[in-house]
Amino acid sequence: MAQVSIRVEELGKTFRVKRKREGFKAGLKGLLKPEYEEKAAVEEVSFTVRQGEKLAFLGPNGAGKSTTIKMLTGILHPSSGHAEVLGLNPWKERTKLSHRIGSVFGQKSQLWYHLPPSDTFELMSRIYELRRSDYRRRRDELIERFGIGPYLNTAVRKLSLGERMRCEIAVSLLHRPQVIFLDEPTIGLDVVVKQHIRELVNELNREEGTTLFLTSHDAGDVERLCDRAIVINGGRKMFDDRVEVMKLRYLTHKTVRMVLGEGPRPLRLQLAGVQEQQRDGVKLTLSIDTTVTSIETVLSRIMADQRLIDVTVEDPPMEEIITQMYSSSASSR
Amino acid sequence: MSDYAMPGKSKRLLWFVWACWKSNLLGAMEFRLSFLLMAGTMLINDVVWIIFWGLYFRRFPVVNGWELQDVMMLWAVSAGGVGLMSTLFGNSSRIAGLVVSGQLDVYLSQPKPVLLHVLISRMSISAIGDVAFSLLVYGFYGDRSLIGLAKFGLALALATLIFIFFTVVVNCLAFWLGGTDGLSAQLFNALVTFTTYPTGIFRGAGKLLLFTVVPAGFISYLPIGLLRDADPLFMLGVVGVVGVLTVGGIWLFYTGLKRYTSGNMMGLRR
Incomplete structure (x- = not known):
């Protein structure tokens, strides 16, 4: 070890911060009777x-x-x-x-x-x-x-x-x-x-x-x-x-890139937690919330309708994970 | 491998001080012409005052016991003191600004006495002109005997210490009151201004002020109380004031440092 x-x-660590209200009148008041508040930084x-x-x-x-x-x-x-x-x-x-x-x-x-x-x-x-x-x-x-x-x-x-x-x-x-x-x-x-x-x-x-x-x-x-x-x-x-x-923990969704066999045909997935991110001819990118719908379900639904030439499953970039963490920690406060 | 905790601490501290001064000077000399112009114009600025006093003493040879030579020595000591402070301890008058903008971080993250490190990390180039002026005036009007030079050296050292630590004290107000850069600058300017007038022209409350709140009297009386006739009582007072200001300044700085809140301003050492 x-x-x-x-x-x-x-x-x-707490800082004493002067509370500043908006406007000139409030500024003058603050000069005579300043108001402070304790702000916890850590x-x-x-x-x-x-x-x-x-x-x-x-x-x-x-x-x-x-x-x-x-x-x-x-x-x-x-x-x-x-x-x-x-x-x-x-x-x-x-x-x-x-x-x-x-x-x-x-x-x-x-x-x-x-x-x-x-x-x-x-x-x-x-x-x-x-x-x-x-x-x-x-x-x-x-x-x-x-x-x-x-x-x-x-x-x-x-x-x-x-x-x-x-x-x-x-x-x-x-x-x-x-x-x-x-x-x-x-x-x-x-x-x-x-x-x-x-x-x-x-x-x-x-x-x-x-x-x-x-x-x-x-x-x-x-x-x-x-x-x-x-x-x-x-x-x-x-x-x-x-x-x-x-x-x-914070990776709630995956990015799935695929190349379809047929040309531009509308996909009728209508599955919860699945979002079409990009469609460029036969190339399709989906974002799948794996806590709601599994990748397997999505792929079998597509394969029932179309031919699938290639599939890649990726984690979203770290950037997105951190954004997700910050927003979830902010909402839990 | 560091020699920290090994004997020879004072010697290594002196090496550090020397390295800082050397870096300041090298930095200043990066812009050669500006360096020479700034030091030169300060020298000319001081000479103008000397010409003014020269004209004055032509009409009134003695002012309350002060003669032309005493006023010349007054300028040599005052300009020399403030010049040495700003040349070698150039951050003295910038402490309030550094505190408020949170720029003490670099000094606090390095293993050297923070106050000393802050003070010696800047050099005012124009102040080099003040030092040159002081030496020139002493060369022309001063007592060039060994005793005379020793007394002048002592007067310069005492004046420099009063300037440094008075400035440190007034700048430390920023730890408690916040943005006091303006106030600190005003008090420093008051000290400098009053050290260039003979103490003999002040009476009553004015004189009391000069020997208490703004201790300019302890500098401006040095030409009489030390250089002309060494007055033991006055010298005791000067040494006492230097001691109080030095100890007080150091104590205030380190006490205030506990209240330092840093900041997010971008900072570069220059």
């Missing part, structure tokens, strides 16, 4: 993450994902509960912990904007107090692995977003963190760069056993990077299990 890297017990969230695990921490905007990461990295103090990362209390032992963890915030850069990444590498080696020989070895290894050599001496402001993000992740790994927090690392990147970054992160996890804690709105990140998912919404935990289990 692998060791526990992160342990979170009933962690909560409510009694508990979970553990084992060493070397690749966890997707999911939820819609405002669900409390970033707030949780900020508490686990010691940036924010919680309002209630307890957390341990690598056996340390993040907000009380922040300095000690930050030597052992790394973080990449997709929207907050660690790189110096007007300087080339090579200068940030040098500065980071001083921040993390790395031995010169170790620093040089690790830097060269990361440069090679991330393929950032060609633009290492170009000012960050002149790099593309993809190049910058590769440097961003490489810099955050300089001190060999045992846990890495990635907060939307692929935001705004094109598909090729996204895929490359996923491969690099996977490789890192495989070779160095780094625990991965990822938040993302990109279904591809979850599917290709993570083996476990936690979903939170409205500050509360809604799901915590393996990614495959998530698929099974």
Whole structure:
């Protein structure tokens, strides 16, 4: 049994927010007698993450994902509960912990904007107090692995977003963190760069056993990077299990693509839970809610009427599964 | 392999401070012409004031015991102090803005003293002109003996510390009151302005204000109380104020940090 890297017990964070009513008069009133309300960003969230695990921490905007990461990295103090990362209390032992963890915030850069990444590498080696020989070895290894050599001496402001993000992740790994927090690392990147970054992160996890804690709105990140998912919404935990289990639980329908023997003839299926998504001559795509009607029933009904040349049954994309999860968790609140 | 927890912590901290300053300067020099123009125009701006005071002292050689040389030293200490603060600890006057916009995250996620890291992570290029001006004025009007230089160095260090930690204190209000960038900037400007006038021209409540709420008097009296005749009582007061402001500033910052709420603003280090 692998060791526990992160342990979170009933962690909560409440923000005091000024209530602002609409209009100038209300604005003046608010100036004299401001009204505040308590907003719970995270409510009694508990979970553990084992060493070397690749966890997707999911939820819609405002669900409390970033707030949780900020508490686990010691940036924010919680309002209630307890957390341990690598056996340390993040907000009380922040300095000690930050030597052992790394973080990449997709929207907050660690790189110096007007300087080339090579200068940030040098500065980071001083921040993390790395031995010169170790620093040089690790830097060269990361440069090679991330393929950032060609633009290492170009000012960050002149790099593309993809190049910058590769440097961003490489810099955050300089001190060999045992846990890495990635907060939307692929935001705004094109598909090729996204895929490359996923491969690099996977490789890192495989070779160095780094625990991965990822938040993302990109279904591809979850599917290709993570083996476990936690979903939170409205500050509360809604799901915590393996990614495959998530698929099974929320996968209520299948996509069936088929090539029919005859030309365009109207299908008279009239079956509950079956929707025609696309019809292009002999090609037909159906969405079938398998909890209502089985695929077998649908296929036998079609075969009774027409010849079937080819059939493919697919799971819907991860994107749809996540949408389904968010909407069902929102309606259950 | 990190040397963290190994002996030599202070040395490694100094390496880190040096690396930050070096990065700031390298970043500033990325735009060479702008760098030279900004530092140069600040120098010219300061020289204009000196010309004004020169004309004034031609007509009135002594103002409440202050002579031209004292006013020149006043400008050397004040411009030098504010220049060193903005050059080496350039984020001092931006703390309120960083707190409100949630941009302390990067500093909090790295293993260095947060306040020090924030302060040294920015360099005001125009302030380099202030430092150059201060040295030039001292070179022309100051006592160039070893004792004189040592006293000037001490005066600069004390003035810089007062500037830094007064600015930290007023900027920390943002942790409790929210968007106080404007108020903090006004209080900082008041301090800078009052340090460029001889303390001798203020009386009663004005003088009391300069030695309490806006401690400009502790900087503007340095040319008399330290450079001209070392006044032990005044020096004790200055050291006391520096101590209170330093300890108070650090305490306020770390206490306020517990209330920090972060934010979702995009951020880049520059």
